Amino acid sequence: MGVKQQTAVAHPNLALIKYWGKRPGELNLAATDSISLTLDGYRTATAVGFEGGLEQDVFTLNGARRSAERVTKMLDLVRRETGLRCGARVDSRSTVPTAVGLASSSAGFAALSLAACAAAGLPTDVARVADFARRGSGSAARSLLGGWVEMRSGAHDDGSDFTVGELAPGNPWDVSVVVALTSRKAKRISSTAGMNRTAATSPYYGAWLESAAADFGNAKRALLEGDFQAFAFLAEHNCLKMHASAIASTPPVLYFEPATLAAIRTVWELREAGTGAFFTADAGPQAKVLCETKDRPRVEAALRATAGVLDVIAMSPGPGAWLR
Ligand code: DP6
Numbered sequence: 001m002g003v004k005q006q007t008a009v010a011h012p013n014l015a016l017i018k019y020w021g022k023r024p025g026e027l028n029l030a031a032t033d034s035i036s037l038t039l040d041g042y043r044t045a046t047a048v049g050f051e052g053g054l055e056q057d058v059f060t061l062n063g064a065r066r067s068a069e070r071v072t073k074m075l076d077l078v079r080r081e082t083g084l085r086c087g088a089r090v091d092s093r094s095t096v097p098t099a100v101g102l103a104s105s106s107a108g109f110a111a112l113s114l115a116a117c118a119a120a121g122l123p124t125d126v127a128r129v130a131d132f133a134r135r136g137s138g139s140a141a142r143s144l145l146g147g148w149v150e151m152r153s154g155a156h157d158d159g160s161d162f163t164v165g166e167l168a169p170g171n172p173w174d175v176s177v178v179v180a181l182t183s184r185k186a187k188r189i190s191s192t193a194g195m196n197r198t199a200a201t202s203p204y205y206g207a208w209l210e211s212a213a214a215d216f217g218n219a220k221r222a223l224l225e226g227d228f229q230a231f232a233f234l235a236e237h238n239c240l241k242m243h244a245s246a247i248a249s250t251p252p253v254l255y256f257e258p259a260t261l262a263a264i265r266t267v268w269e270l271r272e273a274g275t276g277a278f279f280t281a282d283a284g285p286q287a288k289v290l291c292e293t294k295d296r297p298r299v300e301a302a303l304r305a306t307a308g309v310l311d312v313i314a315m316s317p318g319p320g321a322w323l324r
């Protein structure tokens with residue numbers, strides 16, 4: 001097989017209906033179906049080249065050598081599928097801050113899986129690449145696609161009915177996401193560890209799972225019907241349930257900082273004053289606020305004036321991953 005270097009570019013995505021918890025097994029199938037919005041702004045470009053004679057994968061992020069453990073785990077799947085035996089040189093350039101809850105892994109593993117499939121001569125259609133991306137990091141499968149995306153685990157244990165798909169292509173709403181940066185410190189516990197601990201110890205994990213399917217169905221309907229308020233309200237409620245289940249773990253899985261709560265209050269005050277803004281938060285302290293683009297200046301100003309908010313970053317919907 002010809003071995004050549006390939007580069008893929010991907011953007012992070014923001015989950016509005018969350019994946020939190022895994023089904024049993026090695027395939028990293030989510031216990032809950034999710035809906036996300038791929039964002040522009042930050043991006044990751046990753047070059048992969050399998051090199052005969054290279055015994056181990058060599059991974060650099062923005063020029064600095066990093067542990068290749070998670071990269072190797074994913075590339076092993078590609079090697080198994082193709083019979084390739086050699087290591088790969090993986091050079092990733094990312095503008096996404098890592099490990100602070102800005103979905104760096106979603107863009108990272110989307111770009112890595114697409115570039116690796118192309119470099120190994122495997123098909124690069126979304127359905128095939130998504131299987132690899134998901135096993136690197138569940139949320140990464142959604143970053144292969146642009147705009148509003150659904151990820152469904154299906155019912156089969158072998159993952160054969162797992163799908164990702166674009167919802168409402170053409171974007172039903174002119175929306176923006178305004179991120180209130182509340183901490184630059186690395187998050188206390190990774191999303192993988194956080195969700196596993198929630199599943200293992202939280203008395204509310206069962207309740208989270210029970211209501212997740214209804215949230216997904218209702219949010220998808222609201223999205224397809226173009227009902228922004230209904231969708232965004234469900235997204236906020238879904239986020240709070242995810243965090244409530246996590247907080248009730250032992251030891252607690254608490255991602256919020258005081259400024260996260262202050263930003264949430266700001267969002268609620270904006271709503272009381274008539275601005276349709278809704279927050280969500282992932283496995284990190286940043287508050288991410290969904291609003292219509294016409295309201296973005298007001299949302300940005302209010303978040304900037306919130307105690308403890310270090311910076312405010314506005315983003316728009318972005319495209320799926322592509323090969324460069
Ligand atoms: C809160 O995709 O990072 O962002 O599959 O273990 O790598 P792993 O988890 P990851 O978890 C995402 C959790 C979340 C919600 C979401 O993106 O749906």
